[in-house]
Amino acid sequence: MKLVVAIIKPFKLQEVREALVDAGIEGLTLSEVKGYGRQKGHTELYRGAEYTVDTLPKIKLEILVEDENLSTVTDTITSTAGTGKIGDGKIFVTTVDDVIRIRTGETGNEAI
Amino acid sequence: MKLVVAIIKPFKLQEVREALVDAGIEGLTLSEVKGYGRQKGHTELYRGAEYTVDTLPKIKLEILVEDENLSTVTDTITSTAGTGKIGDGKIFVTTVDDVIRIRTGETGNEAI
Amino acid sequence: MKLVVAIIKPFKLQEVREALVDAGIEGLTLSEVKGYGRQKGHTELYRGAEYTVDTLPKIKLEILVEDENLSTVTDTITSTAGTGKIGDGKIFVTTVDDVIRIRTGETGNEAI
Amino acid sequence: MDEVKFALDTFYAIMSGALVMWMAAGFTMLEAGLVQKKDVSEIVTKNLGLFSIACVMYLVCGFVLMYPSDAVFAISGGLDDAGEAIVYGILPAIGTSWGLSTDMPLDEIGMAYGMDYSQQADFFFQVVFVATAMSIVSGAVAGRMKLIPFFLFAIVLTAFIYPTQGYWNWGGGFLSTLGYSDYAGSGTVHLLGAAAALGVVTVLGPRNGKYGFDGTVNPMPGSNIPLAALGALILWLGWFGFNGGSELVISDEASAIAVSQVFMNTNMAAAGGVLGALVLSLFMTGKSDVTMAINGAIAGLVAITAGPSAPTGGEAVIIGFIGGLIVYGSILFFDSIKVDDPVGAISAHGTAGIFGCMVVPFTNGDASFLYQFIGVVSIAGFGFLASLGTVYVINMFMPIRATDSEQEAGLDASEIGVEAYPEFK
Amino acid sequence: MDEVKFALDTFYAIMSGALVMWMAAGFTMLEAGLVQKKDVSEIVTKNLGLFSIACVMYLVCGFVLMYPSDAVFAISGGLDDAGEAIVYGILPAIGTSWGLSTDMPLDEIGMAYGMDYSQQADFFFQVVFVATAMSIVSGAVAGRMKLIPFFLFAIVLTAFIYPTQGYWNWGGGFLSTLGYSDYAGSGTVHLLGAAAALGVVTVLGPRNGKYGFDGTVNPMPGSNIPLAALGALILWLGWFGFNGGSELVISDEASAIAVSQVFMNTNMAAAGGVLGALVLSLFMTGKSDVTMAINGAIAGLVAITAGPSAPTGGEAVIIGFIGGLIVYGSILFFDSIKVDDPVGAISAHGTAGIFGCMVVPFTNGDASFLYQFIGVVSIAGFGFLASLGTVYVINMFMPIRATDSEQEAGLDASEIGVEAYPEFK
Amino acid sequence: MDEVKFALDTFYAIMSGALVMWMAAGFTMLEAGLVQKKDVSEIVTKNLGLFSIACVMYLVCGFVLMYPSDAVFAISGGLDDAGEAIVYGILPAIGTSWGLSTDMPLDEIGMAYGMDYSQQADFFFQVVFVATAMSIVSGAVAGRMKLIPFFLFAIVLTAFIYPTQGYWNWGGGFLSTLGYSDYAGSGTVHLLGAAAALGVVTVLGPRNGKYGFDGTVNPMPGSNIPLAALGALILWLGWFGFNGGSELVISDEASAIAVSQVFMNTNMAAAGGVLGALVLSLFMTGKSDVTMAINGAIAGLVAITAGPSAPTGGEAVIIGFIGGLIVYGSILFFDSIKVDDPVGAISAHGTAGIFGCMVVPFTNGDASFLYQFIGVVSIAGFGFLASLGTVYVINMFMPIRATDSEQEAGLDASEIGVEAYPEFK
Ligand SMILES: Nc1ncnc2c1ncn2[C@@H]1O[C@H](COP(=O)(O)OP(=O)(O)O)[C@@H](O)[C@H]1O
Numbered sequence A, B, C: 001m002k003l004v005v006a007i008i009k010p011f012k013l014q015e016v017r018e019a020l021v022d023a024g025i026e027g028l029t030l031s032e033v034k035g036y037g038r039q040k041g042h043t044e045l046y047r048g049a050e051y052t053v054d055t056l057p058k059i060k061l062e063i064l065v066e067d068e069n070l071s072t073v074t075d076t077i078t079s080t081a082g083t084g085k086i087g088d089g090k091i092f093v094t095t096v097d098d099v100i101r102i103r104t105g106e107t108g109n110e111a112i
Numbered sequence D, E, F: 001m002d003e004v005k006f007a008l009d010t011f012y013a014i015m016s017g018a019l020v021m022w023m024a025a026g027f028t029m030l031e032a033g034l035v036q037k038k039d040v041s042e043i044v045t046k047n048l049g050l051f052s053i054a055c056v057m058y059l060v061c062g063f064v065l066m067y068p069s070d071a072v073f074a075i076s077g078g079l080d081d082a083g084e085a086i087v088y089g090i091l092p093a094i095g096t097s098w099g100l101s102t103d104m105p106l107d108e109i110g111m112a113y114g115m116d117y118s119q120q121a122d123f124f125f126q127v128v129f130v131a132t133a134m135s136i137v138s139g140a141v142a143g144r145m146k147l148i149p150f151f152l153f154a155i156v157l158t159a160f161i162y163p164t165q166g167y168w169n170w171g172g173g174f175l176s177t178l179g180y181s182d183y184a185g186s187g188t189v190h191l192l193g194a195a196a197a198l199g200v201v202t203v204l205g206p207r208n209g210k211y212g213f214d215g216t217v218n219p220m221p222g223s224n225i226p227l228a229a230l231g232a233l234i235l236w237l238g239w240f241g242f243n244g245g246s247e248l249v250i251s252d253e254a255s256a257i258a259v260s261q262v263f264m265n266t267n268m269a270a271a272g273g274v275l276g277a278l279v280l281s282l283f284m285t286g287k288s289d290v291t292m293a294i295n296g297a298i299a300g301l302v303a304i305t306a307g308p309s310a311p312t313g314g315e316a317v318i319i320g321f322i323g324g325l326i327v328y329g330s331i332l333f334f335d336s337i338k339v340d341d342p343v344g345a346i347s348a349h350g351t352a353g354i355f356g357c358m359v360v361p362f363t364n365g366d367a368s369f370l371y372q373f374i375g376v377v378s379i380a381g382f383g384f385l386a387s388l389g390t391v392y393v394i395n396m397f398m399p400i401r402a403t404d405s406e407q408e409a410g411l412d413a414s415e416i417g418v419e420a421y422p423e424f425k
């Protein structure tokens, strides 16, 4: 089993999720994060003083997949989350030892 | 060392945490996430238009444990976070290469 | 490739980030989390009743690095995020199988 | 000359009424700030709805029941013959109240409440009081009472419960005959509202999770403290209309002095209430609990309301200060007996209201402790029982309590469909 | 005696004006609550700016254009000779308006608007009305109209568009001659504002993401519901000044009764509007949409504004109730034709405003459906076309629509530089 | 007839006072919106507490010190013999102030402040002014001044510092004799508050993290911009009472005209202030900084306060506009000299207050630059030194500055125990 972690632009979320569901992915967990990278932040103002906000809002998706679905998932994300502009984000893949579905106690691929 | 990541229902948090503390776990990190899975979201309304909110609020626990405590932790979570109803969540286990306690610089099991 | 996950005190964020940038790190993702550990929470009050808030706000940094930069990153974080007081946080290191830059489709070290 | 007086008194009555209407915003903000995020849209809807229901029901029949016309008495010889009184007295009066217009000759409006200013101004000033009483209930039942049963109860309270006992004091009923003294309604409005709230809460029970099995009290902190403070400050401002307008006339020297004394004392009592609650909080916990300061202000205001014109400015400070102490203790007390009142309404309006009624004889020679006590007991008793009975009956047909899963998801999700702060995690 | 009347009427006018000024806070909170978090600072800035622009432009020339002096007519024989009228009539009047001071002899102020209270009070009461009209626009264009073009449009609307049609009804123009009856401006203020908003939105288009390619309507929930409710309650309070002050005089018995009837009816209509929208929401969706309750209150208030003194209290409830039903349907309608109006301003002020104008003859024998209809058509038509034309021209020089990336990041980032809630994720 | 005048003037005074009391809500919201989330409950508590302390201390002795009775002068021949004056003049007066009631014959109240309306109304109107002055301080010290020392300072300022210099201008002291002209208190209230704030801040120092070692200014953005805007709009409304009520009488034609001119000009100056700040912000940064618009409104209001009845409407716009420019520059200036003022109070009330005092002679022939200058210097100098001295002494017994770890966790945690927004991360 692999855990796919994708950092994407917030406004792409809906599109990515729909594409994943179409590709047969039935579960994922998402959270709001802030990203720092090549895409630079922007300037804000407060009471006449300018300052830079270095980080940008991003969405982090965590998707546990069976090994054989890995490339489907990464491909789906790459193709839907990309705008071609800087800051599109990253996908990390790590190996997961085990997974348990709390409700049933099932483990392994059954539990994904 | 293993990193246990558990996605649970928010209202179970206190119970799970207390059970983990009773089981000897002294540290954990938690965050608010949104989950998408078999448990479906709900319908909201805005100015007469109905729409579906697909995701549900969940709590993500991250707990670093020594290998020998792994099953204690997963068992504790499984038994306390479960309601038997859909949406109870998942537990992922991954292997961690190393851990460092920032305060002391200790590494490995010492640092957990 | 390694994923460095650091839990630090919020007010140290700016210092840590600046030090990482100086050390050549060009990307990271951060999120707000709550930590439970040896550092105890504090007492709050509401309408005459006292209660304990067990968790403390922390910042979680996720930094993907090439293997050879690992120690630079962990050293930089350890030295800048430490106050010597309890609650300074932890650094976890895990191995990442692969990384993809969404924008270009690059993978591996190229994509970091 | 008389016409200018009439105009001035009318203007004063409607400005006072506008200030009291503004208290609706105060209750809405106070309650929205003190409930949890997931119940905020619901409490807002309840407040908008209850105010509207109160206005309509009071127009439909509350007003004429509270201030029955002479016709009622003429026919029935003092309610001996209730049937006849209803047919010939109340029913036509209901029509005149609903049909109140500038075309109507003043003497046809059918109320035994002669006055030197416009009947419309009087109605407007009265109607916002009944809404105030009902607003007290919404806070106490927040987080677990369902919307429709709440609105049904609002209909009953504003159409019947409030007017019935309002009549006792202000419409010529037995409390006024007896000599019960309650200037602007510490008892008639605030205690009544609090007693009704207690009655409803008795049937309703506490929010899930509020009291642990082991007797612990779990604080469920309010979601938005500055909003709650805004609510208290709105109430503070609106109270100038509530108390100040209750002198009813301002156009002669004595009345003008009395009204301005009332403004001054109302302000002083609120200030005293804040200080009382803050001092006690510091003494008890070492911290200055802002939610207690907020409740202290309201308790100070409630405490002075039964007699805001008689005390000196300094006495008003003291009355308010004691009100602030009382509300602090009362909130702890109700929590200890597991009566869940998310905004402290029962304590701030009820306990402080009783104190307000009972303290009147200290500064007003015309009042007596006995009659004040009778007033308190009859208002609180009636308000409690009538409300308890009403919701008991409603509950038989339509459960008034949100289910566990509804409470867990929040009433906003189950009843309103709109999150209060969808973008704030 | 007369001096006391003059003083009382002046006091009444400025208190009414202060209440109407307070509506600026109502619009600001309503709109800040109903837009998305990323556009909140911008809508706040727009509201502060538009109110200020309205005040200044109305002082510069709006007031004298709306209430032109007799000199204009004397010279030109009814605008036959516009050039002369401008030079000898309007231009000097502009000076007197700008120079309005306590030193100025009353008869020099140069307006054909005799009255028994101070001209300054009149100006103050009038100026807050023009700001109200402009506030309606800001809500409808939220989330995508750029700030500077918005302010340019505000200058044109408050200096020319509003005064021109205001003159028709209140300054002695053709609608007043005709017999169009619009007490406080359901048409002249609210419908005008809504028509202007529609004109601007026609050029501007909807927010990105509001309407899907497949015709779906994406709700973009407001960020802060209690703030929106506070806005509605502020408007409710301010409306007592808006309608109540429009009687213009309170110092005799008949006027005092009329003013208090207006206060009562205004309150009743708002209550009716809340109930209408809530009942319909429950019926349609099974839930009580709080945003509809909020819009219902405003629609009820708009609906009663054209004739708040003639209906009985009960009729006011009914008029408001229908207003609440109408706003619900109208919001769904405008969404279905892809007119994006984030706060429902076009429905609450426009559709309900038309209803308010057309319902007048039912309770006021002096009004006729035909003249009301002519009023509605001419005000809405002029407001729509003049606004559409104005923004069309502005758009040629300076794009009025925020770019995709500006909308995505939020107007707060691109135009204000200050996040509204920087610490709330 | 006279009685109606008395009643009308009393009504006008208490309505004005109620509007000024409402400014307390304005300061609370403004400051709650402009501080960081972790300090919001504390600033709310400070505002509730300071208002209450101000009311009580002014009743205890502030009022009689500011408006000393003739007895004081009679006995002492003009304060020659201070001891006797205190024993026979001030002390009994303290009793009468505390005991102010409707029973008291008017001539016993013991103030050298004859008037044609009720003394209670006068007290009520005066007491809200002292609270305003103190509210200015709370904003400037937000985020690092501890609660108890702040309240101790509030006691001293409202009981002694404000009344002492208030006496100079309004109680018959040397500024009034001299011819210093300050209608509603640009100097006596606003500049005094700002000077006091500067004195406290001098001892207190900036918030941790505000100024970098390398001289950088770190913006610490406010947590809730719409709340801050609401605060400014509340102040805008309340200011009609603040300035409008300061004419003191409305019941004759000239006064009524003056009061309405004041309402109009107050509104115009606020509008001008918004525009001044926005234009400058656009010019300097290309963006429309909403926090500057908010401060601009307040600065415009402060600027007109010293002489709101003399200017024409157009001049009021210009005075406000310049106030808006000045506050912008002043905020940058104070940041550059490392005086940390989280809400801009010192600039909006102090710098704009000085401008307001100095601009009076341009529109009011009776005022002179020299006397205005003497007024400014003596009020600001006294306010600054007395406050600095007071907090210096308090600081010797009880540290006024929150420790580093307290500031880091937020004052809400260390002093109040209640988070302002516990559910918003
Ligand atoms: N080394 C890294 N470790 C963790 N997250 C990263 C790293 N580099 C980039 N990110 C995340 O990916 C986002 C996009 O990266 P960025 O460099 O701006 O653009 P791109 O990926 O298109 O080159 C960042 O905002 C950050 O959240």
Ligand SMILES: Nc1ncnc2c1ncn2[C@@H]1O[C@H](COP(=O)(O)OP(=O)(O)O)[C@@H](O)[C@H]1O
Pocket: A026, A027, A028, A029, A030, A062, A063, A064, A065, A101, A102, A103, A112, B007, B034, B035, B036, B037, B038, B039, B040, B056, B058, B085, B086, B087, B088, B089, B090
């Ligand atoms: N494949 C997955 N990857 C990541 N998170 C998942 C995955 N499947 C489920 N989850 C998380 O677990 C939660 C519960 O899953 P769900 O399918 O609704 O119920 P259950 O686990 O009881 O079958 C989801 O809300 C989501 O946060």
Ligand SMILES: Nc1ncnc2c1ncn2[C@@H]1O[C@H](COP(=O)(O)OP(=O)(O)O)[C@@H](O)[C@H]1O
Pocket: B026, B027, B028, B029, B030, B062, B063, B064, B065, B101, B102, B103, B112, C007, C034, C035, C036, C037, C038, C039, C040, C056, C058, C085, C086, C087, C088, C089, C090
């Ligand atoms: N076993 C663990 N698993 C996950 N997170 C942990 C664990 N132990 C500590 N943490 C995180 O590290 C933070 C600091 O830990 P704590 O024990 O308080 O101090 P220290 O690391 O200085 O000994 C905690 O608040 C928590 O977020």
